[in-house]
Amino acid sequence: MYKFLIALLLLTGLAGSAQIKxxxxxxxGEGIPFVSITIENTYTGTTSNEEGTYELNLRQTGKxxxxxxxxxxxxxxxxxxxxxxxxxxxxKLEDENYELNEVVISxxxxxxxxxxxxxxxxKKENSEKxxxxxADFYSKGIFRVKDLPKKIFGQKIEAPEGMVxxxxxxxxxxxxxVSHIIFEQPNNIKERIVASKISGNDRGFSYNTAxxxxxxxxxxxxxxxxxxVSPLSNNAFNYYKFKLEGTFFDENNNQINKIKLIPRRDxxxxxxxxxxxxxxxxxxxxxxxxxxxxxxxxxVMETLNLKQNFSYNTTSRIWAKNxxxxxxxxxxxGITFTGKFTHVYxxxxxxxxxxxxxFGKEIVxxxxxxxxxxxxxxxxxxxxxxxxxxxxxxxxxxxxxxLHTSKTYMDSIDKKSNKFKVFDVLTGYSYHNSFKxxxxxxxxxxxxxSLSYNTVQGWSVGTGFSFNKYDEETGKYTYIGxxxxxxxxxxxxxxxxxxxxxxxxxxxxxxxxFGGSVATQFNPAEPIxxxxxxxxxLFFKDNYMKLYDKTFARIQYSQEAFTGLTLTGYGEFSRxxxxxxxxxWVLIKDANDDYTSNNPLMPETDEFAAxxxxxxxxxxxxxxxxxxxxxxxxxxxxxxxxxxxxxxxxLQYEKAFAGSEKNYEYDFIAARTTYNTTIGNKxxxxxxxxAGKFFNADGISFVDYKHFNGNQTHIGMxxxxxxxxxxxxxxxxxxxxxxxxxxxxxxxxGYIMNKIPVLNLLQWNLVVGYHALATPDNxxxxxxxxxxxNIGFGKFRMLRIDYVRAYQGGYQTxxxxxxxxxxxxxx
Numbered sequence: 001m002y003k004f005l006i007a008l009l010l011l012t013g014l015a016g017s018a019q020i021k022x023x024x025x026x027x028x029g030e031g032i033p034f035v036s037i038t039i040e041n042t043y044t045g046t047t048s049n050e051e052g053t054y055e056l057n058l059r060q061t062g063k064x065x066x067x068x069x070x071x072x073x074x075x076x077x078x079x080x081x082x083x084x085x086x087x088x089x090x091x092k093l094e095d096e097n098y099e100l101n102e103v104v105i106s107x108x109x110x111x112x113x114x115x116x117x118x119x120x121x122x123k124k125e126n127s128e129k130x131x132x133x134x135a136d137f138y139s140k141g142i143f144r145v146k147d148l149p150k151k152i153f154g155q156k157i158e159a160p161e162g163m164v165x166x167x168x169x170x171x172x173x174x175x176x177x178v179s180h181i182i183f184e185q186p187n188n189i190k191e192r193i194v195a196s197k198i199s200g201n202d203r204g205f206s207y208n209t210a211x212x213x214x215x216x217x218x219x220x221x222x223x224x225x226x227x228x229v230s231p232l233s234n235n236a237f238n239y240y241k242f243k244l245e246g247t248f249f250d251e252n253n254n255q256i257n258k259i260k261l262i263p264r265r266d267x268x269x270x271x272x273x274x275x276x277x278x279x280x281x282x283x284x285x286x287x288x289x290x291x292x293x294x295x296x297x298x299x300v301m302e303t304l305n306l307k308q309n310f311s312y313n314t315t316s317r318i319w320a321k322n323x324x325x326x327x328x329x330x331x332x333x334g335i336t337f338t339g340k341f342t343h344v345y346x347x348x349x350x351x352x353x354x355x356x357x358x359f360g361k362e363i364v365x366x367x368x369x370x371x372x373x374x375x376x377x378x379x380x381x382x383x384x385x386x387x388x389x390x391x392x393x394x395x396x397x398x399x400x401x402x403l404h405t406s407k408t409y410m411d412s413i414d415k416k417s418n419k420f421k422v423f424d425v426l427t428g429y430s431y432h433n434s435f436k437x438x439x440x441x442x443x444x445x446x447x448x449x450s451l452s453y454n455t456v457q458g459w460s461v462g463t464g465f466s467f468n469k470y471d472e473e474t475g476k477y478t479y480i481g482x483x484x485x486x487x488x489x490x491x492x493x494x495x496x497x498x499x500x501x502x503x504x505x506x507x508x509x510x511x512x513x514f515g516g517s518v519a520t521q522f523n524p525a526e527p528i529x530x531x532x533x534x535x536x537x538l539f540f541k542d543n544y545m546k547l548y549d550k551t552f553a554r555i556q557y558s559q560e561a562f563t564g565l566t567l568t569g570y571g572e573f574s575r576x577x578x579x580x581x582x583x584x585w586v587l588i589k590d591a592n593d594d595y596t597s598n599n600p601l602m603p604e605t606d607e608f609a610a611x612x613x614x615x616x617x618x619x620x621x622x623x624x625x626x627x628x629x630x631x632x633x634x635x636x637x638x639x640x641x642x643x644x645x646x647x648x649x650x651l652q653y654e655k656a657f658a659g660s661e662k663n664y665e666y667d668f669i670a671a672r673t674t675y676n677t678t679i680g681n682k683x684x685x686x687x688x689x690x691a692g693k694f695f696n697a698d699g700i701s702f703v704d705y706k707h708f709n710g711n712q713t714h715i716g717m718x719x720x721x722x723x724x725x726x727x728x729x730x731x732x733x734x735x736x737x738x739x740x741x742x743x744x745x746x747x748x749x750g751y752i753m754n755k756i757p758v759l760n761l762l763q764w765n766l767v768v769g770y771h772a773l774a775t776p777d778n779x780x781x782x783x784x785x786x787x788x789x790n791i792g793f794g795k796f797r798m799l800r801i802d803y804v805r806a807y808q809g810g811y812q813t814x815x816x817x818x819x820x821x822x823x824x825x826x827x
Contacts, residue, residue: 098246200397458489475505505637620654663699
């Protein structure tokens with residue numbers, strides 16, 4: 001019944017809607033973009049497009065006052081008497097004349113400070129006036145590229161057909177969304193998307209929804225990757241200088257103060273530009289600010305310009321945001337990207353309060369068929385007319401899609417790309433069936449990514465075969481694959497296979513089966529990567545990676561039981577066998593330094609195996625709980641949205657049984673909680689707390705001990721060190737009893753460094769951390785860390801350096817850890 005009423009209302013709206021159409025130009029005749037056009041004392045409005053043209057939808061004929069408002073131009077009120085639709089109304093706006101009282105500017109303090117004090121003092125009441133509402137929402141997003149090269153680092157770049165022209169420029173992405181939103185500050189939202197359109201993709205759903213678009217300058221901070229300090233923040237005077245550029249009067253004779261925002265320190269997370277404040281009510285009239293990429297710690301982005309327009313309703317006496325846009329420019333490797341998002345809010349209804357059941361875990365609902373609306377619907381409902389460029393893009397890409405989704409075309413493309421070449425035996429080969437959405441892949445004999453060196457296998461190389469199939473409509477996904485690995489010094493080929501099938505995108509039910517033979521690390525978290533171990537072994541004769549032979553079969557099933565809870569059950573049977581060193585080759589020889597053995601318990605000798613050969617069965621269950629999790633419902637499935645205000649919790653129970661010897665069997669329970677939060681503009685704090693306990697485990701194999709992520713290479717490879725001890729040897733603290741493990745880290749995100757002259761030019765971030773481990777067999781181990789992140793130059797800031805000091809019953813050691821985050825890309 002509810003869906004029927006919604007459809008009926010939509011059809012009624014379409015049948016009864018009509019338009020005022022026209023173009024807004026400047027005194028020179030140029031179209032003015034982003035002009036706010038509203039009907040006086042209503043929340044019916046629209047915005048002009050990039051060419052200055054507009055369309056304003058109305059319900060009925062009659063007399064209206066149409067308000068045209070744009071930053072930098074005089075607001076214009078135009079009375080109209082509409083007898084029939086469409087109604088043509090072209091408007092020319094005059095440049096705004098700003099006045100500055102000579103008496104005022106003679107004061108020792110710029111008068112802007114008095115205005116800003118009043119605006120800050122009244123921000124709570126002004127924010128609360130618009131804190132609870134429902135409205136209709138429209139969003140349009142467009143991304144463009146310029147100067148796309150043919151190759152980057154020797155790799156050929158091929159843009160999809162129809163996206164770029166011969167100069168390497170064009171529209172990469174164009175989409176629109178129409179929805180109805182219910183919003184309550186600070187972040188409660190319920191959105192129902194009735195129409196969604198992506199150029200060249202009638203199966204997809206646009207992601208430019210209202211979610212995450214409420215940039216509220218009445219708050220202390222505005223989130224743009226990091227918390228930017230609002231000019232209306234309680235501590236704004238510590239970050240900004242203010243200058244009154246002038247005043248003017250709007251159509252209701254409200255005095256508007258134009259105030260320039262001047263950053264006190266260039267590297268702080270601050271805005272620059274203008275804020276317009278209404279005299280008397282001290283509400284925001286408009287926002288026109290720039291965000292520099294280096295200030296928001298997004299070096300790839302050069303500049304983002306954000307504009308907001310507010311209109312006044314004399315009945316409700318509320319200044320409400322009617323439109324918002326942000327333009328950005330970014331670039332790297334000589335490529336320039338630009339983008340623009342435009343948002344229009346209409347038909348506001350303000351509430352004193354909402355029913356407790358108004359907001360739930362579902363924050364966005366996308367209606368069935370919302371991506372199938374035809375051009376007639378969009379031409380009627382769209383509040384901002386398309387530009388000629390956008391019209392051309394829709395026509396071109398939609399026709400290309402029609403061609404590309406035909407079986408004949410897909411078969412012809414597949415026939416061309418599926419041709420097998422002689423060198424594919426070495427480099428790899430893929431066979432596609434685009435119509436059936438299947439792919440077969442062969443990795444090739446020269447799979448460089450699999451090449452590594454360790455003292456057990458010597459040089460190791462691998463290859464593999466895989467098959468996958470994906471169904472866009474149902475979300476089903478199937479993968480079948482096999483991997484081959486050969487160790488030259490060991491002279492052994494290992495093979496493993498895997499099968500995985502996801503049943504849907506609603507509860508993400510997935511079953512997986514794995515099996516085969518592998519040389520794997522004692523610590524299943526693999527604390528040292530093959531690449532880092534290869535470098536450490538060959539150049540420094542430090543063979544930290546310790547391996548054992550595992551022949552196994554494993555089955556696993558997981559699904560989301562309900563929102564926020566994912567359950568995973570697994571069973572495994574394996575045979576474990578100790579391995580020994582077989583290679584001692586090194587690039588840089590050192591007569592005083594020998595390789596350690598492959599026995600992590602006795603690294604000084606190769607005479608003893610780390611454990612006896614045995615077999616064992618395991619079964620377990622893992623519950624992952626994401627408190628406060630919400631979700632987006634789409635016709636093709638659900639998308640989970642995490643809530644940073646809450647921690648996550650993981651619980652595990654595992655039982656080992658059917659061992660070749662009874663002493664290998666055990667019970668194990670574990671818990672883990674993680675929490676990450678942003679503390680104002682003072683940076684990001686993260687914590688990772690783990691605990692666990694073995695039962696009846698006195699005689700278990702060292703393979704099954706709880707191992708901790710140590711690091712002896714002095715190389716860090718992760719964004720944050722919330723799961724690693726950077727100076728602790730890999731296996732010295734492994735336990736078959738109880739443990740408590742803690743990692744905490746705070747990244748100040750420039751809060752301290754930005755205030756230190758000269759050092760602020762580096763744009764480094766101070767990072768401090770604490771790490772602790774307690775087990776019954778050892779004294780508590782602790783690490784204190786301090787260092788700098790965001791190290792680099794220009795747009796390349798992928799380095800980090802930390803000083804680490806370790807204690808265990810007193811001072812143990814210290815050292816420097818070099819964070820090479822870019823190595824994650826190479827792995």
